[in-house]
Amino acid sequence: xxxxxxxxxxxxxxxxxxxxxxxxxxxxxxxxxxxxxxxxxxxxxxxxxxxxxxxxxxxxxxxxxxxxxxxxxxxxxxxxxxxxxxxxxxxxxxxxxxxxxxxxxxxxxxxxxxxxxxxxxxxxxxxxxxxxxxxxxxxxxxxxxxxxxxxxxxxxxxxxxxxxxxxxxxxxxxxxxxxxxxxxxxxxxxxxxxxxxxxxxxxxxxxxxxxxxxxxxxxxxxxxxxxxxxxxxxxxxxxxxxxxxxxxxxxxxxxxxxxxxxxxxxxxxxxxxxxxxxxxxxxxxxxxxxxxxxxxxxxxxxxxxxxxxxxxxxxxxxxxxxxxxxxxxxxxxxxxxx
Numbered sequence: 001x002x003x004x005x006x007x008x009x010x011x012x013x014x015x016x017x018x019x020x021x022x023x024x025x026x027x028x029x030x031x032x033x034x035x036x037x038x039x040x041x042x043x044x045x046x047x048x049x050x051x052x053x054x055x056x057x058x059x060x061x062x063x064x065x066x067x068x069x070x071x072x073x074x075x076x077x078x079x080x081x082x083x084x085x086x087x088x089x090x091x092x093x094x095x096x097x098x099x100x101x102x103x104x105x106x107x108x109x110x111x112x113x114x115x116x117x118x119x120x121x122x123x124x125x126x127x128x129x130x131x132x133x134x135x136x137x138x139x140x141x142x143x144x145x146x147x148x149x150x151x152x153x154x155x156x157x158x159x160x161x162x163x164x165x166x167x168x169x170x171x172x173x174x175x176x177x178x179x180x181x182x183x184x185x186x187x188x189x190x191x192x193x194x195x196x197x198x199x200x201x202x203x204x205x206x207x208x209x210x211x212x213x214x215x216x217x218x219x220x221x222x223x224x225x226x227x228x229x230x231x232x233x234x235x236x237x238x239x240x241x242x243x244x245x246x247x248x249x250x251x252x253x254x255x256x257x258x259x260x261x262x263x264x265x266x267x268x269x270x271x272x273x274x275x276x277x278x279x280x281x282x283x284x285x286x287x288x289x290x291x292x293x294x295x296x297x298x299x300x301x302x303x304x305x306x307x308x309x310x311x312x313x314x315x316x317x318x319x320x321x322x323x324x325x326x327x328x329x330x331x332x333x334x335x336x337x338x
Contacts, residue, residue: 074113
C-alpha cells in the first residue's frame, strides 16, 4: 500500500469513509470500491479504490485548506496513467517535472512510486488513476511505434513515458473512464479505456496554442452545459460568450482540448443519448427518441446516425444488449472527428 504524506505535516492517516458522517463526498461511489478519507487541519483527502486481476483504479478528491505539497511513495513499480478530471497539478515524478492541466493524461512506468504534487488552498481537485499489468498492455496488441518502444524500454530500471508531455484526452476518454468507474467489473471495458488513452497519447497532432487555466475551466463549463442541455436549442455565440472567447478562438480551443468541434460534440451527446434511450426503453419509437434528444425530425436523426455510426438505427437497436450498452462510445471519436 502506498504512503501519502504532507511535506510539512508528515504521514496522512486514512480511515474508512463513512458516507453518513463525511464532509467530503464524491459525485458517486464506485460500486464495490473501498473508500478512505483523511481529515486534517490543512485539508481533507479522499479516494476510492477497486482492485482487479489486471488493473486497479483510484478516484480521488483533494480539498486543501492551505497550500500543501503531498508526496506519494511505494516501493513497488508503477505502470499506468493519471487523468486530471478537475483543476491543474504540477507533479514531480522520479525527478521529472510533469505539469498537467484539467483533462490531460499521462502514462508512465516507474521502478518505484515516488511523486510530489502541490495543491492550492481552496481548490477542489479530482483525479483518476489506473494501474495496469504488462499482460493487459500486451493483450491490446496496439501497433504503434511509439507505444512499442515504450513496451521495450519498460522494466529496464528507469522511468519511461509513452510521451513525456501530458496530452489532452478527449470526450471518448472522459466518457470511457466515467463508464468504467460506474461499472469496474468488465475487463473488456477496462481494456478499451486503456486503448483509448494510448490512442489519445500517440495520435499525431498539429501545433497547439497555449491556454490559460481559466480559459480551460471555461471550456469545461461549456462542455457541462452542452451535456446537460443537449436536447435544447443552443448556439455557437452562446457557448463562446460563456467561454469568454470570440467565436473563432473558441472553436479552435474547444477542438484542441476535446478533439471535436463544438457542433460535433453536441451531435455526439445527442447520439449518445439516443443510444442510451433505445437501450433503456426498447419499445420507444425512433421519432420520439429523436424529439427528446434535440433532433428536429426522425430523418435528421437517421441521417446523423447512419453517417457517424456507420450502421442504421434499426441495426444498432438489434445488437446484443451488452454490446450496444457497453461500447456505445467505442468508435465514436474516430467516426465523429472531421
